[in-house]
Amino acid sequence: MDYEEEQSAELDTLASIYCDDMEILSAEAPRRVRLTVRSADDDGEERQVWCAMVFEPPLKYPDEPPLLLLEETQNLDDEDQQRLVDHLMSMAEENLGMVMIFTLVAAAQEWLDNKSDELKKVKEEGALKKLRAEEEAEMKRFEGTRVSVESFLAWKTNFEIETGIVLRREKDLKDSRKLTGKELFLRDTTLNESDLKFLDDGNYFLIIMRNCNAVKVDESLFQDVDDLDLSEEDDDCDNYKD
Template identity: 45%
Template sequence: MTDYAEEQRNELEAIESIYPDSFTVLSENPTSFTITVMSDAGENGETVETLLKFTYVEKYPDEPPLWEIQSQENLEDRDVQEILTLLQQQAEENLGMVMIFTLVTAVQEKLNEIVDAIKTRQEEDKRLKEKEAEEAETKAFQGTVVTIENFLAWKTTFEQEMSEIRKKRQKEEEQVGKYKLTGKQLFETDHNLDTSDIQFLEDTGNSVEVDESLFQDMEDLDLDEDDPDFDPLAMGSDED
């Protein structure tokens, strides 16, 4: 006859020696305890962790223990469900043998796989971002590929813009033409401008008188203007 209590006590002692820092006894009747299971650190130090609670049933190990996940860190709901499924599978495969160490080891391997998957997703995200950045840079360098469709669309927009510019310029020129007259148009519209200068002289009494005596003796002067040494001021001083 199997002594279930003895097998349970022996396994409990072994588990405590294997996991001294993560093993905690919660109760003795029924025997219940927790084990913290943590993955190995990933490349960037990331880890995942879960706190497993086990409870012996009366006929353990011929019957599987009870288990539950009391807490977890960095695990998604999908990961938690996969761990529970894994525990059920391992327990069925190891009926008749003490199995806590086997169950914990399977969970730890699963956590390591999850960390590896996180690393793979991070690398994929990084490559995707790098690819998107390269494509954006290439597109900016090459410009937009011209097709018939986008050329016709650009041509229509360009012609509309040019038409608006011409209309605006024509309107501005018409507005300026209303208020600006040429010199000819000024004389044609105001005939007083024809005699304005004469009237100014007559109104002010200004006249120009010339003293002809100042020029009477100019013909008697022997002026050699071609002489490079010719100095009219010097001549005047010699006569004095």
């Protein structure tokens, strides 16, 4: 095999295929060529995965694998870089006896595409996880704190203390112990209203004066007056006298 001729022909072919992505560092043996490989995505230049590889075929290439060096990379950590080199060198061993730089570059392209897809998936899962966390936090805001009997009673006690309800209640209780029944009655106007309401709800309205002789009865308010037994009228009057 004419190694010189094989290497020269391959170099010309690579230059016609990769154009601006290829730079010939040395056209004479040992030849060196620099190729930039990018993932085929449209996620923006900053997020794109790419690397610059330098191939240096030995004198007996392609019966011996070319030397490979990663000069620049983007979005590839050290572990990624080592895995890529190992992958390409494994392929080089499989293609011994044939010019293989084009094959290795194509394999690198596929590997970077897969890596780019992997990074996108991780990014999407992270965004989804963040969104779910935000939604759960929002739901918890509306759910509030679960209340037990104990926690409610504790909250109620603190609330009454903070708002002064306890102090007012104690003061009212203390004041009520000092008031007479008449004073309590006069103080609570609702008692007056309830008595008036009781009288208004009745079917009869009688005005009883302290002097029994002044009692006036509106007999028209009664039905069947003849059936009334008024024989005890005098005795009843005596009960109203002082």
